Amino acid sequence: MSAESGLPEGWEVRRSNTKNLPYYFHPATKDSRWEPPSGTDPDKLKDYMARHHSSKGVAPAAPQDGKIRCAHLLVKHRDSRRPASWREPRITRSREEARELINQYLQEISAYEQDSNAGKSLPELATAESDCSSARKGGDLGFFGHGDMQKEFEEAAFKLEKGQVSPVVETASGLHLIQRYGRHSP
Incomplete structure (x- = not known):
């Protein structure tokens, strides 16, 4: 156990770019994980986080120049760079199976866009189905600018x-399915 942070040996706190x-x-x-690993001393971690990772520098709630806010739904496959998620510790579906799944989600979102009593919104689907930890926030990624995301996603x-x-x-x-926040967004 790290005496200062209260984390089990070998673990460290980093900040997501x-x-x-x-x-x-x-x-x-x-x-890597958003939640502390098992064996963490919660009191030591709380003190450490207050001293070293306080809210100074947390992304603002309002956009900065050139930044946009989006939500997304991610479906991983076995060839993804990290084939694991909060839903599945080991993702074994093929790229083709992932594409079939995400196309089904796109159909549900399209149906919802036509009639809110049909299908589901992207945030609704992301909450239950996304392989990204942003699922707990309806897929909301917050504000980001050029150079913050993978090239294809950003474009x-x-x-x-x-x-x-x-x-x-x-x-x-x-x-991914991506929805830009705005007047018609959740």
């Missing part, structure tokens, strides 16, 4: 009109 939030990382195993997101949902976007992380 995209979300500007602290997360827990084990360099030897490459394991698609910045082309969207407010409220618009993208077609399927493929990155090293998997397959």
Whole structure:
């Protein structure tokens, strides 16, 4: 156990570049998570976080120049750069199976866009189905600018009109549906 942070041996606290939030990382195993690993001393961690990772520098609630806010739904496959998620510790579906799944989600979102009593919204689906930890926030990624996301994701997101949902976007992380926040967005 690390005497200062209260984390189990080998674990450290890092800050996410995209979300500007602290997360827990084990360099030897490459394991990363948003929640503290088991065996953490909660009192020591709370004190450590207050001293070293306080809210100074947390992303603002309002956009900065050139930044946009989006939500997304991610479907990973076994060839994704990290084939695991909060839902599944080991993702074994093929890229083709992932594409079928995300196309079903796109159909549900399209149905919802036509009639809110049919289908489901992207945030509703992301909460239950996304392989990204942003699922707990309805897929909300907060504000980001150029250079903050993977190239393919960023290019698609910045082309969207407010409220618009993208077609399927493929990155090293998997397959995404992206919705830019705006007047018609959740």
